Amino acid sequence: MQVTVRVERSTGTASYSVDTKAQQTVLDVLFYIQNELDETLSFRCSCRVGMCGSCGMVINGKEGLACRTGLDRLGPVVTLQPMRHQGRIKDLVVDMGDFFSKYEAVRPYLTPRPEVQDPIVASPRSKLREAIDLGLECISCGLCLSACDVMTAVPEFLGPAALNRAYNLIADVRDDARDRRLAVVGQARSGVWQCHTHMSCVEVCPKNIAPTRAIAQLKQKLIVRRFMGHRERPIPKLQYIVKEGG
Amino acid sequence: MSTQVATLESHTFDVLVIGSGGAGLRAAVQASVPGVSVGIIGKSLLGKAHTVMAEGGVAASFGNVDRWDGWETHFYDTMRSGHFINDYRIAEKFAHEATERVLELEEWGAVFDRTPDGKIMQRPFGAHSFRRLAHIGDRTGMELLRTLQYKAISQDIEIFQEVTVTKLLKDEAGRIAGALAYYRATGDFVLFRAKAVVLATGGWGKLYKVTSNSWESTGDGGALAYRAGAEMMDMEMVQFHPTGMVWPPGVRGLLVTEGVRGEGGLLYNSEGERFMLQYDPERKELSSRDVVARSIFKEVQAGRGTPHGGAWLDITHKGPEFIKRKLPGMYEQYLTLADVDITKEKFEVAPTCHYTMGGVRAEAETCATNIPGLFAAGEVACGLHGANRLGGNSLADLLVFGRRAGEGALAYARDVAEASSVNAQEIETEMARVMAPFSVSHGENPFEIHEELQDIMSAHAGIVRSGPDLEKGLAKLQALTDRATNMAVSGSRVYNPGWHAVFDVQSMLALAELIFRGALARQESRGAHWRTDYPDELPEMGQWNFVQSIDEGVQAVPVPQMPKELSRLFERGMAPGAWTKQQEGKEN
Numbered sequence: 060m061q062v063t064v065r066v067e068r069s070t071g072t073a074s075y076s077v078d079t080k081a082q083q084t085v086l087d088v089l090f091y092i093q094n095e096l097d098e099t100l101s102f103r104c105s106c107r108v109g110m111c112g113s114c115g116m117v118i119n120g121k122e123g124l125a126c127r128t129g130l131d132r133l134g135p136v137v138t139l140q141p142m143r144h145q146g147r148i149k150d151l152v153v154d155m156g157d158f159f160s161k162y163e164a165v166r167p168y169l170t171p172r173p174e175v176q177d178p179i180v181a182s183p184r185s186k187l188r189e190a191i192d193l194g195l196e197c198i199s200c201g202l203c204l205s206a207c208d209v210m211t212a213v214p215e216f217l218g219p220a221a222l223n224r225a226y227n228l229i230a231d232v233r234d235d236a237r238d239r240r241l242a243v244v245g246q247a248r249s250g251v252w253q254c255h256t257h258m259s260c261v262e263v264c265p266k267n268i269a270p271t272r273a274i275a276q277l278k279q280k281l282i283v284r285r286f287m288g289h290r291e292r293p294i295p296k297l298q299y300i301v302k303e304g305g
Numbered sequence: 306m307s308t309q310v311a312t313l314e315s316h317t318f319d320v321l322v323i324g325s326g327g328a329g330l331r332a333a334v335q336a337s338v339p340g341v342s343v344g345i346i347g348k349s350l351l352g353k354a355h356t357v358m359a360e361g362g363v364a365a366s367f368g369n370v371d372r373w374d375g376w377e378t379h380f381y382d383t384m385r386s387g388h389f390i391n392d393y394r395i396a397e398k399f400a401h402e403a404t405e406r407v408l409e410l411e412e413w414g415a416v417f418d419r420t421p422d423g424k425i426m427q428r429p430f431g432a433h434s435f436r437r438l439a440h441i442g443d444r445t446g447m448e449l450l451r452t453l454q455y456k457a458i459s460q461d462i463e464i465f466q467e468v469t470v471t472k473l474l475k476d477e478a479g480r481i482a483g484a485l486a487y488y489r490a491t492g493d494f495v496l497f498r499a500k501a502v503v504l505a506t507g508g509w510g511k512l513y514k515v516t517s518n519s520w521e522s523t524g525d526g527g528a529l530a531y532r533a534g535a536e537m538m539d540m541e542m543v544q545f546h547p548t549g550m551v552w553p554p555g556v557r558g559l560l561v562t563e564g565v566r567g568e569g570g571l572l573y574n575s576e577g578e579r580f581m582l583q584y585d586p587e588r589k590e591l592s593s594r595d596v597v598a599r600s601i602f603k604e605v606q607a608g609r610g611t612p613h614g615g616a617w618l619d620i621t622h623k624g625p626e627f628i629k630r631k632l633p634g635m636y637e638q639y640l641t642l643a644d645v646d647i648t649k650e651k652f653e654v655a656p657t658c659h660y661t662m663g664g665v666r667a668e669a670e671t672c673a674t675n676i677p678g679l680f681a682a683g684e685v686a687c688g689l690h691g692a693n694r695l696g697g698n699s700l701a702d703l704l705v706f707g708r709r710a711g712e713g714a715l716a717y718a719r720d721v722a723e724a725s726s727v728n729a730q731e732i733e734t735e736m737a738r739v740m741a742p743f744s745v746s747h748g749e750n751p752f753e754i755h756e757e758l759q760d761i762m763s764a765h766a767g768i769v770r771s772g773p774d775l776e777k778g779l780a781k782l783q784a785l786t787d788r789a790t791n792m793a794v795s796g797s798r799v800y801n802p803g804w805h806a807v808f809d810v811q812s813m814l815a816l817a818e819l820i821f822r823g824a825l826a827r828q829e830s831r832g833a834h835w836r837t838d839y840p841d842e843l844p845e846m847g848q849w850n851f852v853q854s855i856d857e858g859v860q861a862v863p864v865p866q867m868p869k870e871l872s873r874l875f876e877r878g879m880a881p882g883a884w885t886k887q888q889e890g891k892e893n
Contacts, residue, residue: 083555083642094752098803099796103350106519108559108638110447111353127641148490149800155350155466168455169414188416195441195448199352233414 062130064088066100067140068150073097079130085137086114086125089151101150109265112200115142116151122202122263142205144214158201161217165225165243170236187232196266197223203260203270215249219260219270222251226273229280241284244277251277309736310729314495318344318463319718320711321499323470323484324526326354327446327700328683329505330453331707336503336715337460344463344497346486348506348521351466352454355507355519356703359446360562360634361430362438363704364697365403369424371435371882376400378434378882381874383698386432386593387662387691388832388842390539390850393867394669395688399698399705406704407439415452417441429567430696432593434880438697443564443634449700468495470525471808472735473502473533473679476725481678483727484529485735489805492798494736500721501678501714504530504665505707508684509816511809513658513767514759517549517560526685528812530665531819536675537853538687538862540816541823541834542662544694545768547597549657551615556642558657561618561635563696565647566590568631570620572601573651574609580616595693595833598656602768605655615655620647656768660699662690662833663823666852671713672706675854678717678725682710692832742807748793751806757785758813766820771838772828779821786814819853826851826859 064075075092086104093100104114107126114125117140119133130137141147146154203219210216217225225244228234244250251274260270320336322329325347337343347354368374380400384391407425411417417439418426427436441448457464467489474482483498506526510518531537548561566572572590574580584600585592592600601616611617620628625648629636632647639645645652664687665674672680683703690698742748765778789810794803829843830836849861866872877884 083553087555093802094756098750098752098794098806099801101800101802105349105353105521106355106358107556108358108642110444110634111357111519113350113353129641152490152800154490159351163458166459168459170459171412188419195444198357198447 061135062088063136064092065136065138066092066150067138068100069147083129084126085118085123085128085130085133085139088130088137089125089139101148101152103152110198112198112265115200115202115205116140117142117205122206124200124202124265127265142201144205144207144210145201153201155201158199158204158218158220161204161221162199162224164217165221166236166240167221167224167228169228169231169234171233172235196268198266200265202263202265206259206263208257208259209253209255213248213253216253217244217249219274222254222277223268223270223273226277229277241277241281245281251281310732313732314493315498316344316463316495317498317724318342319499320344320501320503320714321483321497322346322503322505322711324354324505324507324683324685325349325351325464325466326505326507326683326703327356327450327453328703328707328710329503330450330457331704332503332505332680332682332711332714333462334453334456334460335708335711336718337457337462338715341715341718342463343461344465344499345457346465346468346470346484346497348469348489348525349467351464352450354450355521356450356700357447358517358519358560359449359700360443360560361564361567362428362440362445362697363403363407363449363700364430364433364437364695365407365439365701366400366435366437367404367425367427367439368435369420370427373882373886374435374437375882377874378880379403379437380871381880382432382434383689383695384691385875386693386695386832387689388693389691389847390831390864391691392669392688392865393871394865395706397871398669398709399689399702402705403701406701406708410449410452410704413452413456415441415448428564429591431563431566431591431597432588432695433697434883438567440564443562443632446700449704469805469808470529471739473529474727474731475533475676476727478725479534479677480725481676482725485732487739490800492801492804494739496727496732498724498727500718500724501680503672503710503714504679504681504685505683505703505710506685508661508664509813510658510661512759512762512813512817512820513543514763515549515558515655516658517546517558518658523809523812524661524816525808525812526681527664528815530674530676530679530681530685531815531855533679534676534855535679535681536666537819538663538666538850539692539823540663540819540853541827541851542690542692542832543658543766543820544594544660544662544833545598545656546659547594547601547656548618548654550643551611551653551655552613553643559638559642560657560659561654562632563594564632565618565620565635568620568627569623570618572597573617573619574604575611575617576609578609580604580609593693594659594696595835598768599835601654601656611653613653613655615653617651618654619651621649621651624648660684660694662692662694663687663820667706670709671716672710673713673717678721680710680714680717682706692834739808742792742794742804745791745793748791749788751792751794751803751810754785754789754792755806755810755813758782758810758817761785762817762820766817766824768835770824770834770836772825772836773838775821775825779818779825782814782817782821786818789814822853822859823851826861
């Protein structure tokens, strides 16, 4: 099949005609263009299997990973644009600095509660395990931030990925920084209240995460805190295991 | 000093870590203590390193599900599968410390899968005597990298993303002084000065056409170290993972985790025979990777391959619920990329280049190299895996030796008053070299050179080798290397992929030659290195590691001999834990 690939490059839109016999994905086509037609075409990629989250872009108007988007779904004309709401470095490569600093703003690392000395028991089907599992999937590709409508009006908005991570840690019974983190996500201009539940992030997430749900949970926690002070559900008592046992 | 060098952006650290994958992050976390400045450089964005692709798990002998396991058995398995050219001192430390390193990750936020009573779950893997791999579904590497990344962010470590290092700098006394690099985003040069440098840049799987490796694995660190005078060891040892995807062409080489066989997957040839019963009746599908890869290769050679030249892997008998829970990534990968539902049908697999056992020679205690102030950890380093790496040992490797390299670099940096001086003339010459491809007209295309290099390596230094074939390949490589001195790029310095590829290709060409020379020197078959003109493993060859350096060429260096208390572990001809288990069985 002959496909026309229109790439929105830094220098304007470039059009390439590609025979897609040997190519299955958008990433295959990009490699073909770079290796055979124009070695100056810039894009990011790393793992080729949707695990690293490097190759996010806007494909026929919708955010997706190039390595996981099959050509058969795209028709005879494929339009590729860089992700939105992020400064462009060149062609399809955007500046991820804003994405990372938003991530950093929510303190994305576990701050262990001081009484936790040893690894804890998290049995396979427990609530704790569920909370942890939610946090495992995100590959920080940035597609959700690109798709987020709020970003157009409010560039300071922390965005779905960072808020989702914040929620994972706030829901994690091992973490000790929930007050500080809730204060960050509750800020008027950049925090959760900006989210209007358009669900665009949910729609584009390659890992089927629902950041909107995490954001709704955060809103609820903030409301409870506002009206009931700190009388939230008590944190369940943890059960520790001895080191020798692993 | 010229104005070009005087106005260069410059950073000075006590410890500089090159490589932001698992080993690099673990080293940086270790070296970052109050009063010590640490910088870490990555060629890609943070969190994208090849470590994310490690799926199956991290090998650590907790003995949670098989209580007979212990460090002695992990040591035994590692040495035996490495065909005894590993450095026993490295393997011993490794087997001892892997469990601590895994538990430490849990303290930093990771939570491994659990047994019903809450202990860390362990899965079986090829050539491990017991169920040993701690895992998080089939995305263990991802979670490990993320945990280390968060830990690094929580500490005072300066992170440089998308930076390519082109040269390691030394002072007049031969000590490490820093590195010259450029930002990929702008093309601007940046100078790093440091008291100590940790090299954690990964391997060089991109030398081969069919590979599971991501684009970063171009061996930059290995080549940087070699050019700086480091000793490179056992370069002939390249691991071909038995199971890579075969079809469609765009996904060829992508990894099919050993976890599929660990969880019960079986291999069949086109005639429906379970051929591993014949090649290794004892360990069958879970034999070591070199054996399984060679067996598939032999079946295809004998005309019993699948339609696209591989073997069938079948796990349907385990049922959809089990497969989706235990191997969610694999299930999804085959469904979306190959349109195959592995819960319902068997699928094609074939060997793919997966790991480079050879690399920078480093010592066990601190991962120090022969260059004072330079340390190496992870896949770029050599010594732990010998002639064949066990699945799950690489994640444990980068944790154990990432930490040791960080500790070693920290101790070294504390002993040094200030960072060594760098030579302005040397920096100027290097900047001119790096810029040269922009002024070549009608030169070679770096992508084409890379493709031809992959063809040469796959044809002459792949899963099957012979003396005459290696000689032919080496001659072709040398001709290609000559052509590559004239690579040209167009466009600007801003995020220019062709320009980036020039340095990747230069690194790979340098290491390719070392692979050929190592493979020619090792006149036997051992582990991953299979020569048809020397089909047997020869005891006299097993006494040597082949060490190469830019000054000395290839040298045979004796493999360190184990002391009695370790060598006695091998006297029974079975793993220590397996023996204990057998004894218990007799008593009952």
